[in-house]
Amino acid sequence: MAAGRSFRAPKGTRDLLVPESTRARRLVEVFADLAERSGFGLVVTPMFEELDVFLRLGEATDVVTKEMYTFETKGGDRLALRPELTASLVRAFVQHNPPTPWKAWCAGFNFRYERPQKGRYRQFEQVDVELIGTADPQADVEVVALGWRFYEALGLRRVALKLNDLGDRADRPRYLDALRAHFAGNLDALSEQSRLTLEKNPLRVLDSKRPEDADLVAAAPVIGDYVSDESAAAFVEVQVGLRALDVPFTVTPRLVRGLDYYTRTTFEFAGVGLGASQDAVGGGGRYDGLVEDLGGPATPGIGFGLGVDRTLLACDEEGVFPAPAPAVDVFVVDVVDGSHATVLCDELRRSGLGADRAYEGRSMKAQMKKAGASGAPLAVIVGPDEDADGTVAVRDLRTAEQSTVARGDVVESIRKLLS
RNA sequence: GUGGCUGUAGCUCAGUUGGUUAGAGCGCCAGGUUGUGAUCCUGGAAGUCGGGGGUUCGAAUCCCCUCAGUCACCCCA
Structure with missing residues (x-):
């Protein structure tokens, strides 16, 4: 809607208002708590990097080749807004050379x-x-x-964990050859899109959702038959480990992810209720080799990124992790001149309580209405009588019980009523 | 980037085969005999009917363009 001249958030972006904004923040807090209790330390990196950092992720990666926001600074540097977090964190790892194993977590926007x-x-x-x-x-x-465990902590139950072993980099060419051979023999049965994909990145053909490709994809060779013994053994250990933790998973041989740096263990969390297309709420994998690509010593690594927005959508689907109803403890109604509300709010806030008030000297009825709408359980009321007596009225908005207390006892009586 | 659908007050939506001052609910504001809220009653503010152009005596209702949203493909969180 909205008229021609008004501004709006740029295409593909949106504003988060209360309570959705608060909900997103709490989701991050749940994750932060879990990550830090697991020994991961917060790392904050810039939202943009040298363009080359991301170009190293691979030429067959759409995220890099066709979806990046790139720009040039006045100084002539070629930069890009980060399309994902792993590259930035690996770059930070290489730059600072911290003791290993390095356990880092972060939260932030991608573009x-x-x-x-x-x-x-x-x-x-x-x-x-x-x-x-x-x-x-x-x-x-x-x-x-x-x-x-993060999804569990949110209360999500309908999340499916897909797991695959992509093998080592050295294993890849043999499998790709096998894939090419398989599809090359049936080119006309393949969709036009997939034929193009086949040239750029044969792995990706396995991800095709086009019905006409289904049969051919189903018949394609499985990567598990082409990985090294070491990789296969490691994959078995991973599965045994997950079973020991009662983390359910499905080995999905055709799970191929969009970033080309993945090796060995690769996984994706799918929101079962989200429909077929945007169902990935999170994904990640091992990327042995990426540190080297970014100029560091040969170093293995593994990680994941989970989408905040999509995870919240999944929560909506399941009716869990509801948006909070933020509310202060006390709403101060001042029908004298508004300055009592200012002083009382300050006093309450300094004592650690939450307090809010109305403005512009509105009628008591209007202010009480605000008090009710604020969600505050209690109201403090100051009118001419209280002002003259040096008292305030403390009203419990839940029970409509009200009493008069001395001006100096406000905080104490509020505390009592809240407990 | 390709294709389908949608676009009326802050929100959710009505608007007959094109015809006088575009409606409802919620929300918001103000009242209901001078101090008290989530109920109830009354009243009010608020829309260039996404934007632009065209057809017509006349368009929110028909046509074109455009913008935005949405769904699918692509890809991914």
């Missing part, structure tokens, strides 16, 4: 220039965890389980 949709925005928030410096499969278990 991708693509057609918006429900659950898909040009600016979207993710929470993220990276564990860099160990190839121990137990680390894989810990990371995957952390994601699972």
Whole structure:
């Protein structure tokens, strides 16, 4: 709606107002708590990086080649808004060379220039965890389980964990050859889109949702048959580990993810109620080799990113993690001149309580209405009588019980009523 | 980037085969005999009917363009 001249949030972005904004923040807090209790430390990186940082992620990655916000500074530097968090964190790892294993978590906005949709925005928030410096499969278990426990903590039940083993980089060419051979023999049965994809990145063809490709994809060779013995053994250990934690999963041989740096353990969390298309609420995997790509020493690593917006949508689907109803403890009604409300609010706030008030000397009825709408359980009322007596009326808005207390006893009596 | 659908007050929506001053509910504001809220009653403010152009005596209602939203593809969180 809205008229021609009015401004609005740019395409694909939106404003979050209360209570949705608060809800998103609380979701991040739940994650932060879990991550920090798991030994991950908060790392904050810039929202933009040298363009090359992301270009290293791979030429076959759409996120990098066609969806990035790139720009040039006045000084001539080529920069890009981050399309994902892992690259930035790995870059930070390389730059600071911290002791390993390095356990980092972060939350922040990413930017991708693509057609918006429900659950898909040009600016979207993710929470993220990276564990860099160990190839121990137990680390894989810990990371995957952390994601699972997070969804559990929110109350989500209909999340499906898909797991796959993409093998080592050295295994990849043999599998790709096999894939090409498989599809090349049936080219005309393949959709036009998929034929193009086949040239750029054969793996991605496995991800096609076009019905005409279904049969061919189903018959395609499975990557598990092409991975090294070490990778296969590690994958078994990961599965055993997850079972020991009662984290349910489904091995999905055709799980291919959009970032090309993934190796070995790769996974995705799908919101079952979200419909077929934007159902990925989170995903990640191992990226042995990425640290090297970004100029560091050969170092293994694993991590994931979980979408805040989509996770919240999944919560809506299941009716869990409801939006909070933020409310102050006390609403101060002042029908004298408004200055009593200012003083009382200050006093209440300094004592640690939450207090709000009305403005512009509105009628008592109007102020009481505000008090009710504020959600505050209590109201403090100051009128001419109280002003003259040095008292205030304290009203319990839940029970409509009201009493008069000395001006100096306000905080104490409020405390009593709240407990 | 490609295709389908949608676009009326802050929100959710009505608006007959185009015809006088565009409606409802919720929300908001003000009252209901001078101090008290979530109920009830009354009244009020608020819409260039997404924007632009066209057809017509006349369009929110028909046509074109455009913008935005939405769904699917692509891809992903």
